[in-house]
Amino acid sequence: MTIQEKLEILTGAAKYDVSCSSSGSKRSSKGSELGSVSSGGICHTFTPDGRCVSLLKILLTNYCIYDCAYCANRKSNDINRAAFTIDEVVELTIHFYRRNYIEGLFLSSAVFKNANHTMEMLTSVIQKLRTDKGFGGYIHVKAIPGASQELINEAGLYADRMSVNIELPSDRSLKLLAPDKNKEDIFKPMKQISTNILNYQEEHRKYKKTPIYVPGGQSTQLIIGATPENDLDILSLSQKLYDKYDLKRVYYSAYIPVNTASNLPDIKNPPTLREHRLYQGDWLLRKYGFKAHELLNEQKPDFDINFDPKTNWALNNLSLFPVEINQAPYGVLLRVPGIGVRSAQKIASARRIAPLNYLDLKKLGVVLKRAQYFITCNTKYYGSVDLDEEKIRTVLKPQIDLNEADNPYEQLNLFDRLSDSSWKPKLLLPLALQIPSKLLLAEDCLTSVTGEL
């Protein structure tokens, strides 16, 4: 098998992993060695699905001993299998890196033989890159659940970021779709990595020579829509992961049906809008100081697809609004729909010079379409309707109900009915009003999947 064929198979097998960030770590090349890492991360290209490519994302092999229902590489699937040798991965990484195609390596693998053997192979690849080749680029490596502590400890010394994918948000779903895995196996390495990071940090504070363990932190991924968990379950899990294990990111991946099985949902389009709302919620947790139970509760356990999570929260807590732009503290400004981190900073900065008027807000980049209902400017309320939940909901509602657009079931096609002579179309919508099968929101583009931060 040529290296090209291997690359095609093993890239295709790795592509469903969402994470592609190269951020969180910083390293300058030492002397005349190759490679550096910049803390903000760098995207090197963007694929037609709009995701950034920053790392050479490949599996070491796709020969797998597990049979997880959702996975394209499960052992019962009849697909092309391949395996890289250690040297092939090392050479490929170095040569791509020298041409500035990539920021580093994202190495994952299917589990072959057993977890320990797989982890050992992964570790030897990155060990060779770092020590033999003096490679200073970014390395993201998967911790294989069930691998021994020593192996994971060692891998962390070479990697910038490590991740363990949870994939299914509850033990029940895990039993249903991935019977060979269990919750303990997944959380054990995660816990171990987070303790190691803390220990090494402590050590590093005393002795500067101590290396930093996994400087880019760890991340994980959850599949959305393959199992019946609601958004509250998912977001509470993320919250726990951020608080308890100090994860850098939790990625959400809309379930794409690659297999068919009786225990899998039968959907046509991946639920990308739901994924998008979850990402928005996730950013609110990490950057805006929200808690999962503020955004969702037992009565309303799912995000409203028609409104972004912050607007939704504000509408449910209208008693806290309107806030006065010229007086509200920064943390309160951040909670106003239509005001993001950047515009909140600008407001806080500009009002030190002089009080702001309503026109200024537009200049600062505040999205007044949403913000106008939740703020006062020099005590005057500028909203086009009264401060009333129903009225605001009506004006902010998107023109077409997005629940329809993100319907997991296929839209009825006009031509399916043509053979049925008794059926006549009653109304033909003008083109602009027809709902495309995969709808994109113009104003909130899916920044969440670019993988930065």
Next chain:
Amino acid sequence: MKDYVYDGSFDGLLTAIFYAYQDKDRVKIVKAADYIPHLLNIKISVSTETDKADRVYNSIYSKLSYDTLSNIYHLYLSDIPDVENVILDYIKLCFKYSDTINLAKNNDTIRMVDKYKRRAYGEAHLFKGLVRFKEIAPLIFYSQIEPDHNILPLIIDHFKRRFSDQHFIIHDLKRQYAIIYNLKEAYLRDLSVEEGNQLSHSSESDPFESLFKSFYQSITIEERHNERQQRSYMPKRYWKHLVEM
């Protein structure tokens, strides 16, 4: 109205600012390359005077701040038509109200400064990823780019640090100059398009180009096809020099 015409260098711009700042008339600063004579305007050619440029430079640095100076340099590198007059307005504004005026993000001039600065800075960051090297001889790499803004001075340190063990050239075809790194130091030098093409054609096609192409094709998830998003992150005008497109 007076047109101050300068040679296009940063020192030239600072010299032009030195003279235009104290001029009581309405003034405009134009690069010689962009200058179009106007019937009613008086043309004043400014030749670069290092001592005048230094005076402007030092007074901005000491009386205002390093950040303001850095803003001005970034604005200059943004290479946007008429940016010189934004710079002049900005300097006048800062000297009038002191450096704290930078906080007034609602001021029109400050907004322009932030916007243009972000453009230059943003493109420089994008090109840290979009530069594609071709191996023209063992461990000697060559790359062509056509950025909107004059970003080579902003990316030189990054590439020097990252590829410290290989020779490389990053060639800005639009401005016809290049970063050249020879394992010891990285410097900027004029390089014409013809010379660049000669370098580029001096070798066979690179085998890793086709490998990267197939990597790029296999990493795409068809079910999530979204070209509009792709173009918003990586506009089509940059695709010409990308091997995978």
